[in-house]
Amino acid sequence: MKSRDLKSKLELHDLWLRKRIGGQRADLAMYDLQESALKQVRLSRAKLSGANFSRSNLAGADFRGADMFSATLDGADLRNAVMAEADLRGAYIRKARLDGADLSYADLRGGALLGGVPVGPQLVTAADLRPTSLDGSSFKKANL
Secondary structure (H helix, E strand, O other): OOHHHHHHHHHHHHHHHOOOOOOOOOEOOOOEOOOOEOOOOEOOOOEOOOOEOOOOEOOOOEOOOOEOOOOEOOOOEOOOOEOOOOEOOOOEOOOOEOOOOEOOOOEOOOOEEEOOEEEOHHHOOOOEOOOOEOOOOEOOOOEO
């Protein structure tokens, strides 16, 4: 995705979050955003199913209530990110930095996308958090 296209989507999403005219919920489902610099990005309630955030800087990002079903967060920097109430079913979170992250009420059960279609947890295992750093993270009432 081109930088200006992403910037435009983020701006429209911010307007949507603030309930402003012309705002539009960000739909970045299945986008390849690996190695992106998105520190403190505001993507709460965004559609991010299957998005690839591998090795991205997402420190301090707001993913509150986001649909991150089967997203790839391999090696991502998620320090102090807010992922409360996010749908992280089937997310691949291996080697991510989650120090101080808030995963309260997040759904971390298994799940997968096959051909872009969600499938149930009976076919996959829950999020892989090995060897993820979790110092100071909150999992209050997270669905594990």
